[in-house]
Amino acid sequence: MAAFTVNGKLVTVEKNQKLIRSLRDDLGLTSVKDGCSEGACGTCTVLIDGKPTRACIPQTDKLEGKSVLTVEGLTxxxxxxxxxxxxxxxxxxxxxxxxxxxxxxxxxxxxxxxxxxxxxxxxxxxxxxxxxxxxxxxxxxxxxxxxxxxxxxxxxxxxxxxx
Ligand code: FES
Ligand code: FES
Missing domain, CATH: 1.10.150.120 ([2Fe-2S]-binding domain)
Structure with a gap:
């Protein structure tokens, strides 16, 4: 389990899973595209604490306290x-x-x-x-x-x- 913010809102993710699955499947943030699922294409890039990161790499349990931004969270x-x-x-x-x-x-x-x-x-x-x-x-x-x-x-x- 981990708690982190996504587009400024605090979320608690019970199941440890790839960040992309949580963003797309649980939160419906479909701007995060799944091009390869294995870190090779960059289509799933989001910002974590302001840094471009492939959402198909990190497990959600590692994101405690972090801040995730997707296209939906732009001003x-x-x-x-x-x-x-x-x-x-x-x-x-x-x-x-x-x-x-x-x-x-x-x-x-x-x-x-x-x-x-x-x-x-x-x-x-x-x-x-x-x-x-x-x-x-x-x-x-x-x-x-x-x-x-x-x-x-x-x-x-x-x-x-x-x-
Ligand atoms: S889906 Fe290709 S790098 Fe993440
Ligand atoms: S992959 Fe089609 S516009 Fe970039």
Whole structure:
């Protein structure tokens, strides 16, 4: 058994299990994607005490007192920033890798609001995307950094297809 916070709320997990199972199956936080279940793809990345961590690795019993953050726990402003930046940069194809990419971006930008391109690339070095070739994801992270620094997000263009 362990007690820790998830997106700011205290949870007590009775059964010792992989964090990803607790987040997805018990708490319904389905932004946490299960790409490989074995630490190889990065799609399940969440922040634990601010550090990008693959949720398919730690057992919940090891998380006593820790703080877990998923995409669902971002602020409304952060959600707007990442939605706009990834959409505008054309960084989303199937979308499966994106929550993990966003959490890596958040960890980077929380500590380094104006990263170099190489630093953005380094931040997602452990995350696999089978669709985009990474260039547009790095563009999106740099655009998110710009928007966070500016403190505002442009209107979503009307020609975006949201369907
Ligand atoms: S599902 Fe966790 S690293 Fe692939
Ligand atoms: S957008 Fe499809 S895996 Fe990255």
């Amino acid at each position: 409304d402003f952060e959600k707007q920033v990442y939605t706009y930046a990834f959409g505008q940069a054309g960084a989303v194809q199937c979308g499966f890798c994106i929550p993990g990419m966003v959490m890596c971006a958040k960890a980077l930008l929380d500590g380094n609001p104006n990263p170099a391109r190489e630093e953005a690339a380094f931040a997602i070095r452990n995350n696999i995307c089978r669709c985009t070739g990474y260039v547009k994801i790095i563009d999106a992270i740099l655009l998110a950094a710009e928007l966070l620094r500016a403190g505002e997000v442009p209107e979503i263009p009307s020609d975006w297809s949201l369907g």
